[in-house]
Amino acid sequence: MPGSPPSPSPAAATPIGTIADDVTGATDVAVALRRRGLRTALFFGTPGPGTEPPPGCDALVIALKTRTVPRADAVARSLEALEWLRAHGARQIYFKYCSTFDSTAEGNIGPVLDALADALAAPLVAMTPSSPEHGRTQYHGYLFVGDVLLAESAMRHHPLTPMTDSYLPRVLESQSAHRAGVVPLAQVRGGGLGRRLAELAGQGVRYAFVDALEDADLAVAGRELAGAPLVAGAAGLAGGLAAALGRSAALGRAAALGRAAPDLDEPDLDEPDLDEPVPGGAAAVLAGSCSARTLEQVEAMIAAGRPAYRLDALTEQDPAVLAADALAWYDSLGGRAPGAGAPLVYSSLEPEALRRVQEALGGDRSAAVLESALGRIARGLVERGVTRLVSAGGETSGAVVAALGVPGGLIGAEAARGVPWIRTASGLSLLLKSGNFGDRDLLLTASHQPGPARRTGP
Numbered sequence: 206m207p208g209s210p211p212s213p214s215p216a217a218a219t220p221i222g223t224i225a226d227d228v229t230g231a232t233d234v235a236v237a238l239r240r241r242g243l244r245t246a247l248f249f250g251t252p253g254p255g256t257e258p259p260p261g262c263d264a265l266v267i268a269l270k271t272r273t274v275p276r277a278d279a280v281a282r283s284l285e286a287l288e289w290l291r292a293h294g295a296r297q298i299y300f301k302y303c304s305t306f307d308s309t310a311e312g313n314i315g316p317v318l319d320a321l322a323d324a325l326a327a328p329l330v331a332m333t334p335s336s337p338e339h340g341r342t343q344y345h346g347y348l349f350v351g352d353v354l355l356a357e358s359a360m361r362h363h364p365l366t367p368m369t370d371s372y373l374p375r376v377l378e379s380q381s382a383h384r385a386g387v388v389p390l391a392q393v394r395g396g397g398l399g400r401r402l403a404e405l406a407g408q409g410v411r412y413a414f415v416d417a418l419e420d421a422d423l424a425v426a427g428r429e430l431a432g433a434p435l436v437a438g439a440a441g442l443a444g445g446l447a448a449a450l451g452r453s454a455a456l457g458r459a460a461a462l463g464r465a466a467p468d469l470d471e472p473d474l475d476e477p478d479l480d481e482p483v484p485g486g487a488a489a490v491l492a493g494s495c496s497a498r499t500l501e502q503v504e505a506m507i508a509a510g511r512p513a514y515r516l517d518a519l520t521e522q523d524p525a526v527l528a529a530d531a532l533a534w535y536d537s538l539g540g541r542a543p544g545a546g547a548p549l550v551y552s553s554l555e556p557e558a559l560r561r562v563q564e565a566l567g568g569d570r571s572a573a574v575l576e577s578a579l580g581r582i583a584r585g586l587v588e589r590g591v592t593r594l595v596s597a598g599g600e601t602s603g604a605v606v607a608a609l610g611v612p613g614g615l616i617g618a619e620a621a622r623g624v625p626w627i628r629t630a631s632g633l634s635l636l637l638k639s640g641n642f643g644d645r646d647l648l649l650t651a652s653h654q655p656g657p658a659r660r661t662g663p
């Protein structure tokens with residue numbers, strides 16, 4: 206069970222069970238649900254037998270690491286998560302994928318959706334990666350990142366999931382056994398969403414990409430889809446669904462507790478400490494993301510004079526050696542590095558340098574080496590007394606939480622939009638940052654530590 210349980214609520218069953226295909230995506234969707242007043246618990250991996258969710262949750266989020274694994278593994282792990290969520294009362298399943306539709310040529314969004322839709326006997330699944338708060342919008346089925354098409358954005362250089370087609374139905378059809386269609390914006394805004402979904406279902410289309418440029422469009426979709434067994438997309442549509450459910454869940458809870466109706470912009474989750482600033486303590490930053498925003502954030506750390514150590518997979522491919530060298534460097538800082546603040550260990554590279562590493566070692570191998578090294582480093586840092594860990598990148602963060610053996614946590618305050626602190630039962634504060642999220646200074650501010658780092662280890 207992640208963290209200390211929230212106090213019981215009258216909601217007997219869990220309305221939304223979310224399966225996220227990576228860890229930072231899970232934190233993004235969890236905070237979108239929580240923001241709308243849903244009491245939300247986050248698990249890293251499907252909980253083992255005998256693990257019960259905290260009582261009174263309105264939403265359960267399972268963070269998987271299935272975005273880039275072989276498709277059969279992605280399907281099997283997603284079905285396992287589905288089974289656990291249904292066994293724990295989830296009435297609606299949300300499959301959270303990336304707002305930039307990150308997938309390899311093999312999938313895995315299509316295969317996982319096919320399996321989930323079959324398991325839930327869902328004839329039509331509505332979805333959208335649109336997440337206006339993160340600058341992602343969908344128009345006529347095309348995905349935009351800021352003001353450019355997906356395939357013209359920095360996503361075309363992604364180390365594991367380069368995105369070179371912006372037309373979502375075509376991308377999904379190339380991964381799925383089923384057809385995909387579009388609900389154009391005019392129908393979303395003109396009251397024709399439900400009609401269009403029925404029309405697509407009648408044509409034998411299984412996946413419907415719903416256009417959305419603003420949160421208001423996602424709210425319309427959320428109301429329409431509130432009863433659907435399976436919905437998919439990024440955090441934006443989850444927020445739309447939660448807005449539809451959140452009011453009744455929060456009002457029901459308040460009534461049962463004899464309280465006044467809550468202000469849903471300031472959800473009363475009976476967890477006041479979660480909104481408090483993150484406790485101090487030794488901090489460290491790990492960055493394995495090569496996304497454009499992370500590169501800027503790494504540069505900001507270095508420019509500010511933070512101690513920084515780069516992992517170089519070209520010179521060393523043994524993760525244990527890479528990690529040992531990085532930890533020896535950390536030890537050499539003596540825990541003080543006066544005025545220098547929390548250190549950074551990173552493997553992030555610009556596209557050209559990244560290409561050279563991938564050509565020399567192979568994309569999958571270099572990623573596996575660096576993820577494993579960063580996981581080991583995270584464990585070593587925690588053994589040395591670090592209690593606040595900032596990790597950039599979804600695959601990277603998946604490796605970090607797996608290495609730490611953290612089962613889950615409670616969603617705390619947001620350091621940036623979609624980037625909440627996670628409080629674990631063992632007293633760690635984790636900030637798992639999606640590659641492209643946060644402003645340029647996020648890694649700096651999140652790891653700010655006013656005094657000398659506390660050291661308890663070697």
Ligand SMILES: Nc1ncnc2c1ncn2[C@@H]1O[C@H](COP(=O)(O)OP(=O)(O)OP(=O)(O)O)[C@@H](O)[C@H]1O
Nearest residue numbers: 229364494496552571572575598599600601639640
């Ligand atoms: N120097 C490098 N050479 C080769 N691969 C690298 C290098 N640095 C990082 N990688 C790999 O690139 C991948 C980056 O993916 P990750 O999910 O961590 O970041 P992201 O895609 O930017 O984040 P998000 O999924 O949250 O958007 C990881 O598998 C990482 O190990």
Ligand SMILES: O=C(O)[C@@H](O)C(=O)CO
Nearest residue numbers: 230233303304439599639
């Ligand atoms: O949707 C997003 O962009 C993020 O939550 C994410 O999935 C990053 O991996």
